[in-house]
Amino acid sequence: GAVVSQHPSRVICKSGTSVKIECRSLDFQATTMFWYRQFPKQSLMLMATSNEGSKATYEQGVEKDKFLINHASLTLSTLTVTSAHPEDSSFYICSATLAGVTDTQYFGPGTRLTVL
Amino acid sequence: AQRVTQPEKLLSVFKGAPVELKCNYSYSGSPELFWYVQYSRQRLQLLLRHISRESIKGFTADLNKGETSFHLKKPFAQEEDSAMYYCALRGNNAGNMLTFGGGTRLMVKP
Numbered sequence: 001g002a003v004v005s006q007h008p009s010r011v012i013c014k015s016g017t018s019v020k021i022e023c024r025s026l027d028f029q030a031t032t033m034f035w036y037r038q039f040p041k042q043s044l045m046l047m048a049t050s051n052e053g054s055k056a057t058y059e060q061g062v063e064k065d066k067f068l069i070n071h072a073s074l075t076l077s078t079l080t081v082t083s084a085h086p087e088d089s090s091f092y093i094c095s096a097t098l099a100g101v102t103d104t105q106y107f108g109p110g111t112r113l114t115v116l
Numbered sequence: 117a118q119r120v121t122q123p124e125k126l127l128s129v130f131k132g133a134p135v136e137l138k139c140n141y142s143y144s145g146s147p148e149l150f151w152y153v154q155y156s157r158q159r160l161q162l163l164l165r166h167i168s169r170e171s172i173k174g175f176t177a178d179l180n181k182g183e184t185s186f187h188l189k190k191p192f193a194q195e196e197d198s199a200m201y202y203c204a205l206r207g208n209n210a211g212n213m214l215t216f217g218g219g220t221r222l223m224v225k226p
Contacts, residue, residue, distance in 0.1 A: 107160040
């Protein structure tokens with residue numbers, strides 16, 4: 001149980017376009033989802049915390065107008081990278097916590113974004 | 117502010133040797149500490165958490181508040197332990213937000 005999926009697993013886009021990444025909890029309800037960014041050979045950096053039905057909380061330095069997060073249901077959160085630039089190329093990972101269980105995050109497999 | 121430091125980016129040992137992956141943290145309150153593992157081509161997954169005081173796959177970790185450390189140990193490393201290990205901290209006033217260390221790649225040689 002507690003499986004988190006991400007779609008797509010890999011995406012290549014042109015500079016200036018927008019890309020949407022989906023994060024789904026497949027067999028549980030996730031009141032909270034998290035979005036991380038991982039640069040090559042570096043650790044995960046939390047971008048934002050997303051609670052179902054409310055606005056996401058962004059970490060310092062993360063542009064909320066550039067990285068749009070929507071958490072419309074208990075099983076789906078989306079991250080949209082708007083007007084993507086090559087420096088946005090990275091590995092984006094989401095995680096989710098079970099409703100009512102607060103201390104374990106279940107991670108998705110990640111999405112590799114390459115902006116040309 | 118909370119911070120997690122893993123001083124070693126790479127740790128290479130022979131099969132059967134003891135392993136210790138270091139993790140130090142900085143946090144003013146009482147944190148919860150976790151170890152996550154990422155095997156090759158797999159997603160990040162929880163290995164163990166300090167509140168459980170459990171041994172998973174032979175690994176243990178003890179929270180030392182005096183030294184602000186949460187080192188991961190295993191007495192006899194196995195080749196299948198080769199992976200990327202991340203230490204993470206959750207503050208007691210930060211919801212579920214995790215702060216990750218930089219990670220340590222463990223390579224267990226035959």
